[in-house]
Amino acid sequence: MHMLPSHHTCPSPSQIQVDDATWEQNLDDEVEALVALVNVEELCRAASALRRGKGCYFSMGDHNGRKATMNGIYFDAWIHFEDRNTWLVRIPRITACPADLIESCVQNEYATLKWLKSAGVTVPKPYGYGLASDRSNRVGVSYIFEMVPLGKPFNATQATREQKTRVYSQYANIISRIGSQRPCDFACSLAPTREWVTGGAIASDKLTHLGRHGPYGTALDYFESIAERHLDLIADGQLYPEYPKEAFLFYTLLLKEAAPILTAQSESLRGFWLKHTDDNGDHIYVDKEYNILSIVNWQFARFVPAAEAFCPGLFSASIGRLYGGSPGVTLDDHLFARMLRENGRHDLSNFALSGDLARRFQLGLASGLSKREIYWLIKAVLELLPGDHGAAQYQYVEAWCEAQWNEMPRDTRKQKIEMLLYTQRFAEAQLV
Numbered sequence: 553m554h555m556l557p558s559h560h561t562c563p564s565p566s567q568i569q570v571d572d573a574t575w576e577q578n579l580d581d582e583v584e585a586l587v588a589l590v591n592v593e594e595l596c597r598a599a600s601a602l603r604r605g606k607g608c609y610f611s612m613g614d615h616n617g618r619k620a621t622m623n624g625i626y627f628d629a630w631i632h633f634e635d636r637n638t639w640l641v642r643i644p645r646i647t648a649c650p651a652d653l654i655e656s657c658v659q660n661e662y663a664t665l666k667w668l669k670s671a672g673v674t675v676p677k678p679y680g681y682g683l684a685s686d687r688s689n690r691v692g693v694s695y696i697f698e699m700v701p702l703g704k705p706f707n708a709t710q711a712t713r714e715q716k717t718r719v720y721s722q723y724a725n726i727i728s729r730i731g732s733q734r735p736c737d738f739a740c741s742l743a744p745t746r747e748w749v750t751g752g753a754i755a756s757d758k759l760t761h762l763g764r765h766g767p768y769g770t771a772l773d774y775f776e777s778i779a780e781r782h783l784d785l786i787a788d789g790q791l792y793p794e795y796p797k798e799a800f801l802f803y804t805l806l807l808k809e810a811a812p813i814l815t816a817q818s819e820s821l822r823g824f825w826l827k828h829t830d831d832n833g834d835h836i837y838v839d840k841e842y843n844i845l846s847i848v849n850w851q852f853a854r855f856v857p858a859a860e861a862f863c864p865g866l867f868s869a870s871i872g873r874l875y876g877g878s879p880g881v882t883l884d885d886h887l888f889a890r891m892l893r894e895n896g897r898h899d900l901s902n903f904a905l906s907g908d909l910a911r912r913f914q915l916g917l918a919s920g921l922s923k924r925e926i927y928w929l930i931k932a933v934l935e936l937l938p939g940d941h942g943a944a945q946y947q948y949v950e951a952w953c954e955a956q957w958n959e960m961p962r963d964t965r966k967q968k969i970e971m972l973l974y975t976q977r978f979a980e981a982q983l984v
C-alpha cells in the first residue's frame with residue numbers, strides 16, 4: 553500500500569518557503585483538527601454497511617510531517633476490513649477548499665469515477681460517499697470510499713526515455729478511450745443521481761479560485777466565462793493583489809485573443825470531453841515496470857471543449873519553459889502525440905501538437921508569482937497568437953503592457969485596479 557502524494561504546486565522562486573519543522577507542525581495541527589471532527593465509529597459503520605456488515609476499523613497511519621497523507625483538497629486514510637480488504641477513505645481538508653465547494657467536489661469525484669469505470673478506464677473503484685449536509689450522515693464530515701490505488705506516482709523527470717514511452721503509450725490509450733465516448737452536450741462537471749450520473753455546474757478549478765460556475769452550452773461561453781471570472785476577482789483584489797494590472801492584462805489577453813482561437817480549434821471535434829485538471833504526472837500510478845495501474849485525483853474533472861480536453865498535459869510539459877516564457881510543445885509532448893497516432897487517433901494527436909495555448913489557458917497564473925514571471929507568461933501567450941503583437945522579446949513586454957493598459961477603456965474594473973495600485977504606492981511611501 554502506498555500513500556498518496558502531497559498536493560502539487562508548480563514551483564516559483566518568489567513563493568515564500570517555510571522550514572521543515574514549521575511545515576511538519578502545520579500538517580500535524582491540520583490533521584488533528586480534521587480528525588477531531590470525524591465520528592470514527594459512524595464512519596466504520598457506514599463502510600461496514602456497504603459490505604453487508606463486514607467488520608472494519610479506521611487507520612490514518614503516522615501523520616507526522618511529510619508522512620501526512622495529504623492530497624489536494626483531501627486527507628487520505630484507510631478502512632481495514634476483517635477479511636483483509638482495505639479501502640481508501642478521502643476526507644476533505646478544512647483549509648484546502650471553501651466550505652461551499654467541498655460537497656460538490658466530493659460528488660464530482662464519485663460520479664466521475666463511476667463514469668470512467670463504465671468507460672473501461674483504470675481508476676479507483678468508488679464504493680460510496682457521504683455529505684456533511686445530509687442529515688442521515690452521522691460521520692460529521694463529507695467523505696468518499698474508494699479502492700486503494702496500487703503502485704507509485706509517475707514522475708517523468710525521473711523516468712528514462714523507455715519508461716516514459718511505456719507510460720505515454722498506455723496513457724494515450726486511456727485518453728483515446730475517453731475520446732471515444734459520446735461527448736457531453738455542455739461544459740459541466742458530474743454529480744451522482746439515484747439512477748446514474750448527471751451534468752451540472754463545474755466544480756471550480758484546482759486552485760478553487762472560481763467557485764462553481766456554468767454549465768455552458770458553447771465553447772466560447774466556457775472560455776470567455778473563465779477569463780471573465782478571473783478578471784472580476786483580480787479587480788476585487790482577491791487574486792494576484794501584488795500585480796493586479798499585469799494579471800488583469802494577462803486574462804484580458806486570454807479573453808480577447810485566446811478564447812476565440814481555442815473555440816475555433818474545438819470545432820473539428822464538437823461537444824465537450826472529460827478533462828483531468830491536474831495532470832502533472834502524479835495522478836498516474838505505475839508499477840515497477842511502469843505499467844499504469846490507476847489514474848487518481850478526479851475531484852475537479854470537467855467536460856470541456858476538445859482544444860482543452862486533449863491539449864498536452866502538465867506531465868509532459870517543462871515547468872522551466874512554462875514559467876520561462878518559452879512557448880511551444882516539448883519533446884515529451886511530441887512523444888505523447890506519437891503514441892496517440894499509434895492508437896489511431898490522429899485527431900487527438902493534432903490537439904496535442906498544437907495545444908500549448910490551451911495548456912497555458914488552463915494553467916493560468918499561479919499564486920505567488922513575481923512580476924517578472926508574469927511578464928514571461930504574457931510573452932509566451934503573445935508568441936502563440938497569430939500576428940505581430942510587438943512583444944516577441946522579453947524587454948518589450950513591459951512596454952506592451954503599458955500601451956495596452958493606456959488604451960484600455962476606463963470602466964469599473966479598471967478603476968478598481970487603479971485604486972489598488974494607488975493604495976499600494978501609498979503603503980510603500982509610508983514605509984520609506
